[in-house]
Amino acid sequence: MIDSAREQGLETEAVIGLEVHVELSTHSKMFCGCRNQFGAPPNSQVCPVCLGLPGALPVINGRAVEYLCKTGFALGCTVSPYSKFDRKNYFYPDMPKNYQISQYDMPLTTGGSVTLVSGRKVRLNRIHLEEDTGKNTHAGAAISRSEYTLIDYNRAGVPLMEIVSEPDIGSPQEAEQYLSELKGILSHIGVSDVKMHEGSLRCDANVSIRPVGTQRLGVKAEVKNMNSFRSVVRALSFEIERMRECTRVGQPIVQETRGWDESRGVTHSMRSKEQAHDYRYFPDPDLVPLSIDAALLERWRLELPELPDSKRARFAAEYGLSAYDAGVLTQEAGDAAFFEAVAKASGDAKQAANWLMGDVRKCLQLHGLTLSSSPMKPAHLAALIAMVKSGAIGGKAAKEVCDELVMHGRDPQDVVGERGLAQTSDASAVAVIVDAVVARNPESVTAYRGGKLKALDFLIGQAMRESRGKANVDVVRSRLQELLD
Amino acid sequence: MISGHEIRDAVARRERSAVEVAQQALQAIDRLEPRLRAYISLLPERALSQARSVDARSRAGQDAGLLAGVPVAIKDLFCTKGDRTTCGSKILQDFRPPYSATVVERLEAAGAVVVGKTNMDEFAMGSSCENSAFFPTRNPWDEGRVPGGSSGGSASTVGAGCVPLAMGTDTGGSIREPASFCNVVGVKPTYGRVSRYGMIAFASSLDQAGPLSRDVRDAADALEVIAGFDPMDSTSVDVPVPRYADHLLEDLTGVRVGLVDDFDETIAADSGMTSLYQTAYRNIEALGATLVHVRLPHAKYGLATYYLIAPAECSSNLARYDGTRYGLRVDGGDDVYSMFERTRAEGFGPEVKRRIVLGTYALCSGYYDAYYVRAQKVRTLMKADFDLAFASCDVIACPAVSCPPFELGAKSQDPVAMYLMDYFTIPMSLAGIPAMSVPAGYVNGLPVGLQLVSPAFEEARMLGVAHAYEKATGHARRRAPQLSAR
Numbered sequence A: 001m002i003d004s005a006r007e008q009g010l011e012t013e014a015v016i017g018l019e020v021h022v023e024l025s026t027h028s029k030m031f032c033g034c035r036n037q038f039g040a041p042p043n044s045q046v047c048p049v050c051l052g053l054p055g056a057l058p059v060i061n062g063r064a065v066e067y068l069c070k071t072g073f074a075l076g077c078t079v080s081p082y083s084k085f086d087r088k089n090y091f092y093p094d095m096p097k098n099y100q101i102s103q104y105d106m107p108l109t110t111g112g113s114v115t116l117v118s119g120r121k122v123r124l125n126r127i128h129l130e131e132d133t134g135k136n137t138h139a140g141a142a143i144s145r146s147e148y149t150l151i152d153y154n155r156a157g158v159p160l161m162e163i164v165s166e167p168d169i170g171s172p173q174e175a176e177q178y179l180s181e182l183k184g185i186l187s188h189i190g191v192s193d194v195k196m197h198e199g200s201l202r203c204d205a206n207v208s209i210r211p212v213g214t215q216r217l218g219v220k221a222e223v224k225n226m227n228s229f230r231s232v233v234r235a236l237s238f239e240i241e242r243m244r245e246c247t248r249v250g251q252p253i254v255q256e257t258r259g260w261d262e263s264r265g266v267t268h269s270m271r272s273k274e275q276a277h278d279y280r281y282f283p284d285p286d287l288v289p290l291s292i293d294a295a296l297l298e299r300w301r302l303e304l305p306e307l308p309d310s311k312r313a314r315f316a317a318e319y320g321l322s323a324y325d326a327g328v329l330t331q332e333a334g335d336a337a338f339f340e341a342v343a344k345a346s347g348d349a350k351q352a353a354n355w356l357m358g359d360v361r362k363c364l365q366l367h368g369l370t371l372s373s374s375p376m377k378p379a380h381l382a383a384l385i386a387m388v389k390s391g392a393i394g395g396k397a398a399k400e401v402c403d404e405l406v407m408h409g410r411d412p413q414d415v416v417g418e419r420g421l422a423q424t425s426d427a428s429a430v431a432v433i434v435d436a437v438v439a440r441n442p443e444s445v446t447a448y449r450g451g452k453l454k455a456l457d458f459l460i461g462q463a464m465r466e467s468r469g470k471a472n473v474d475v476v477r478s479r480l481q482e483l484l485d
Numbered sequence B: 001m002i003s004g005h006e007i008r009d010a011v012a013r014r015e016r017s018a019v020e021v022a023q024q025a026l027q028a029i030d031r032l033e034p035r036l037r038a039y040i041s042l043l044p045e046r047a048l049s050q051a052r053s054v055d056a057r058s059r060a061g062q063d064a065g066l067l068a069g070v071p072v073a074i075k076d077l078f079c080t081k082g083d084r085t086t087c088g089s090k091i092l093q094d095f096r097p098p099y100s101a102t103v104v105e106r107l108e109a110a111g112a113v114v115v116g117k118t119n120m121d122e123f124a125m126g127s128s129c130e131n132s133a134f135f136p137t138r139n140p141w142d143e144g145r146v147p148g149g150s151s152g153g154s155a156s157t158v159g160a161g162c163v164p165l166a167m168g169t170d171t172g173g174s175i176r177e178p179a180s181f182c183n184v185v186g187v188k189p190t191y192g193r194v195s196r197y198g199m200i201a202f203a204s205s206l207d208q209a210g211p212l213s214r215d216v217r218d219a220a221d222a223l224e225v226i227a228g229f230d231p232m233d234s235t236s237v238d239v240p241v242p243r244y245a246d247h248l249l250e251d252l253t254g255v256r257v258g259l260v261d262d263f264d265e266t267i268a269a270d271s272g273m274t275s276l277y278q279t280a281y282r283n284i285e286a287l288g289a290t291l292v293h294v295r296l297p298h299a300k301y302g303l304a305t306y307y308l309i310a311p312a313e314c315s316s317n318l319a320r321y322d323g324t325r326y327g328l329r330v331d332g333g334d335d336v337y338s339m340f341e342r343t344r345a346e347g348f349g350p351e352v353k354r355r356i357v358l359g360t361y362a363l364c365s366g367y368y369d370a371y372y373v374r375a376q377k378v379r380t381l382m383k384a385d386f387d388l389a390f391a392s393c394d395v396i397a398c399p400a401v402s403c404p405p406f407e408l409g410a411k412s413q414d415p416v417a418m419y420l421m422d423y424f425t426i427p428m429s430l431a432g433i434p435a436m437s438v439p440a441g442y443v444n445g446l447p448v449g450l451q452l453v454s455p456a457f458e459e460a461r462m463l464g465v466a467h468a469y470e471k472a473t474g475h476a477r478r479r480a481p482q483l484s485a486r
């Protein structure tokens, strides 16, 4: 099929399915009582169970099941009241038992979908629950040359939910949209930190290409090791182009697992289909089948908070935000709540949105912060908005105050007082300055009257400098126009 | 050596001190150990410190527990915190677990005094104790013969009278067969009756811990102590634990005892075996029981079913022994996988390797449905057989073994002959129901046990029948002649 595409010079399209692993933010691990917390000293959060010591047995964490079921409800999946856990057998030193407890043929949920901003629906195949592995650190530059490997089992046994999509994604950009939509939803339900850089959200992709207009799937490659949204886009773009190049030069595409090399910007073959593991799945005899009471499932369903898409619609209707603004502000549950608090306190939703998406965002990005990690309080941002509106401070001063809010969580009133940033709107005081500027610059006055409107900006600038930035620019402008027009 | 309940009563009444009892047990072990080799590790310090605290409790007038001061030997696959736990394997020869099995914790909480860790077939795979990575254990009735397995060390030391009580585990017969071989009582409880937490797994869906003891009453007390739900074991079941000692019977009037029509009689090579069991059934009838015939049509598939399920689970359970985190590590080679291979090649014995290979094969994609899934279906049929049988009887009586204890080395070159040793015990394991062996007499001067079987969680029934039988026949009271002669 691909060959004939080459002969006929047909366009090909990409077909992408994603397997997203999400670490659930439960208090304890999937099958033991150890803390589930990122960043603790190596091997400090371990016990006989998650170390796979002889004789230790797993016990299912009910909260993890709850989180997965809630995710299922949020994504429109069919949540199964009856499910079981299986062992996935393979040898790897970061796996304490050399098998992973996962779900094979009876996942907790099936079906469901994620709707992209474009309106396109990406169907889900299933979501299942499993345990995370430990983390290897290889000494030296490369795994093949490392002398030893350090293993941290803190992550071993952390509850992991795997969300498997159908191959409904058509481009690397759509893959990014899918991930971002998913991330927003998970953040709203509060089941995960969804931090890709800390590994609480990880993603593998199944990629193939086929001639446009055909339905049969081509030979797929599984791409692994993508650690950010950006690397997903880069890796998929590379892989699709690599496959297209294969068909152009008549080389067959083989089914294999390929790893993304972030620094070199390429994917490389990790193992072929022949080398693929036989995981020898079988039901874990240490666990009894999971049966969830219908009333409990219904309670979990009713406990779901407002989800991003309905929140987006509400923000647009209730606050008059544009679709774009509403979209950005509902990506994270915490951001959306912050916006609502500022909008209510300031009574000006438009300004609240402008600040959050403008100066606040810039300052956060500059210092590597997020709204949730910044000490800024909604009431303080609302107060700042009110000060600008009343003319108590000017735009430039407001930006300076905003930085203090974002970085140090200070009260804008204090910053303005301390730094003398309050502006003068007193017409008679401004008039004295403006009159002096007009008297000193007769040529600009002549130019303006002769039709050079830009000369007015020069005069405003001079007056602002004279006032050391404290004059209200609107008062300056109206006094000038009064004198010159 | 007197029985466990006599020791407990004497310690509670402060007629004897637990320390003195422990010292006597340790001395008896020391005296016989060169001949029997029942222990992998002795734990005199653990024993004496526990005995002192039991004495302190009884001096203070506190309840010292149902097993106060009773010396108990523990099969070396129960984790004992800080004390070496080898599972009879080289791969764990220096393993000291940081935690104790629930069974050990419950025994010690009830005042039992753990004196040592007993020898066993490696990872509980075997029927003679000859698969121990360290040394074989001898039968107290004839030191040239095996004590049975895999709980051979536990059966041997109780049979020799060193301790009144020991803990074993039974996957396909590993308590009942050695109990039969050493003339002691051995109980395999219902699957889920006793926590498996801290018990090193062979086949998770079959493994179950149980007592081996001098008499039925001690087994009843020990079972009461170790039974019950454990939040650390999801497969343990929350069913109330009765006072088993209150259910021990004196006569069997009104009890219906089922005899099985479907067992292959030719499996017992010795005609003495057949007549011994016929006598046993007549003894039961003489105690007032009604004998009825029951069918177990799928029992003949037991061995084949068992040798798919148990190896499949073991191939996965034993994957963790790779040299990375604990136990033996054999370094060298280019990468971590060669370390895994070298460690496992050197650490596991031939029988363990054979079962890992069998089980890995049975789980491979393409064979899984034909082997593992089908075996699970047979298991369901076997459960249904027992359900039907128990509709017409209260307890089933049948052989525990097909022969008296055999000579060391007699079957070690023939795995299938060894596997056949579990012919009569495997169906109950697959059905998950309780079964026990109680001393039933002698063939050629060697002990043989009778197997009694109850429906799930009805251990009290079989213990009741066993108690009446034991009292009437007196077989359990006979001592190993060779040991007393010397």
Ligand SMILES: [Zn+2]
Residues within 6 Å of the ligand: A029, A032, A033, A034, A045, A046, A047, A048, A049, A050, A051, A157
């Ligand atoms: Zn743990």
